[in-house]
Amino acid sequence: MLRTLIVGLGHAGLDLHWAVLRRLRASGADRDLFAPGPAYGFDPRPDADPPAGEELTRVGSLAEAARVLDPAGTVVHLCTPPVARLELLRELAALGFRRILVEKPLAVDLAAAEAIAALRRDAGLDLTVVAHWLDSALTTRTLEIVRSGRLGELRSISFVQRKPRLRRTLLRQGHPTAFDAELPHSVGVALRLAGDAQLVDAGLSDMHVGDVRVPHMGTARLEVRHAGGARTDIFSDLTSPVRERRITVELAGGRLVGHYPGSADDDYAHLELLVDRQQTRSVFRDDSLTTFLRRVYRQYADGLDGAPEFGLNMRVATLLSEAKAHCLAAEAGLGADLGVELVPATAGELAGVAEGMERV
Numbered sequence: 001m002l003r004t005l006i007v008g009l010g011h012a013g014l015d016l017h018w019a020v021l022r023r024l025r026a027s028g029a030d031r032d033l034f035a036p037g038p039a040y041g042f043d044p045r046p047d048a049d050p051p052a053g054e055e056l057t058r059v060g061s062l063a064e065a066a067r068v069l070d071p072a073g074t075v076v077h078l079c080t081p082p083v084a085r086l087e088l089l090r091e092l093a094a095l096g097f098r099r100i101l102v103e104k105p106l107a108v109d110l111a112a113a114e115a116i117a118a119l120r121r122d123a124g125l126d127l128t129v130v131a132h133w134l135d136s137a138l139t140t141r142t143l144e145i146v147r148s149g150r151l152g153e154l155r156s157i158s159f160v161q162r163k164p165r166l167r168r169t170l171l172r173q174g175h176p177t178a179f180d181a182e183l184p185h186s187v188g189v190a191l192r193l194a195g196d197a198q199l200v201d202a203g204l205s206d207m208h209v210g211d212v213r214v215p216h217m218g219t220a221r222l223e224v225r226h227a228g229g230a231r232t233d234i235f236s237d238l239t240s241p242v243r244e245r246r247i248t249v250e251l252a253g254g255r256l257v258g259h260y261p262g263s264a265d266d267d268y269a270h271l272e273l274l275v276d277r278q279q280t281r282s283v284f285r286d287d288s289l290t291t292f293l294r295r296v297y298r299q300y301a302d303g304l305d306g307a308p309e310f311g312l313n314m315r316v317a318t319l320l321s322e323a324k325a326h327c328l329a330a331e332a333g334l335g336a337d338l339g340v341e342l343v344p345a346t347a348g349e350l351a352g353v354a355e356g357m358e359r360v
């Protein structure tokens with residue numbers, strides 16, 4: 001049975017991870033997974049208190065957490081902003097914690113992602129990136145249709161991810177660019193559906209609110225070419241007045257349009273399939289974070305190898321870092337030549353992607 005430590009008691013730590021864990025622990029369905037007794041949380045922010053009356057106890061430091069918990073039998077949820085990750089991972093590793101769930105994005109640039117990958121190897125960490133769209137029921141159904149081959153060859157994938165993220169962006173600078181907020185979800189799905197990819201083009205714009213400008217936090221655009229020939233384009237707008245998380249998959253014999261749940265308020269996905277001018281529509285429950293957390297705890301409990309999944313998420317981090325570098329070079333007038341500048345994936349990373357594709 002596993003204990004829990006949540007590091008970072010903000011939106012992701014409390015509203016997402018703890019909200020799901022509290023329900024899973026209370027349901028009693030996974031008694032063999034969750035050790036009795038409180039979960040623990042750490043956050044240096046003075047007002048980051050867990051909700052009163054719940055089984056989440058705040059500790060004053062990570063060292064204290066290591067004293068009250070058995071680090072080897074604990075799952076750590078690292079829910080801090082991406083700019084505050086590497087040092088925390090080093091500290092957690094030094095204290096003996098091994099099983100660590102890292103919120104997306106894994107890192108904000110390639111150097112940080114590679115440093116995390118090296119720490120994972122050297123310290124024997126079992127790191128899992130929170131990429132719960134990979135466990136989404138909509139992704140699973142889409143993957144099943146694509147892999148079955150009944151609608152022929154996969155031609156293209158397109159994502160639109162719009163949401164109003166004005167207040168949180170103006171309050172805190174946790175994400176350096178709009179690539180870091182929503183795209184980690186969709187790039188992972190694209191790689192799982194169509195295999196590894198290389199960057200073709202990318203774009204970035206600022207957020208403007210009145211006379212305030214937040215550089216690089218408005219829209220992000222990414223285009224990649226997959227090894228099998230299909231293309232994916234992704235557009236994300238953090239200044240949108242409406243929420244939308246849409247995937248469109250074009251196959252030789254039909255089109256599939258899916259909507260991921262807009263928020264935890266209504267965790268239902270929608271899927272439309274257009275084949276020979278016939279449209280079929282289905283609506284189904286899609287609580288992907290719950291599915292993901294339960295699967296990962298089970299994986300940790302059973303001692304299963306998380307390396308392929310980590311390989312796929314390293315490729316996500318790499319593609320997003322390349323996209324950012326391309327945009328920043330274009331902004332500086334350096335005109336990055338994508339064909340020449342990109343570092344090709346290593347054989348190990350590509351193997352990780354291929355294996356990761358097998359695990360839904």
Ligand SMILES: NC(=O)c1ccc[n+]([C@@H]2O[C@H](COP(=O)([O-])OP(=O)(O)OC[C@H]3O[C@@H](n4cnc5c(N)ncnc54)[C@H](O)[C@@H]3O)[C@@H](O)[C@H]2O)c1
Pocket residue numbers: 007008009010011012013016042043044045048079080081082084088103104105130172174180181
């Ligand atoms: N998977 C998802 O759907 C999803 C949704 C929202 C956010 N996120 C990700 O979660 C991460 C956190 O985002 P958020 O919205 O919760 O931000 P947030 O600002 O609401 O919370 C971050 C918390 O981390 C704490 N923190 C900072 N440095 C720390 C340290 N050294 N030790 C311990 N705590 C520290 C802060 O005090 C804050 O309370 C981001 O990477 C974000 O992209 C993921």
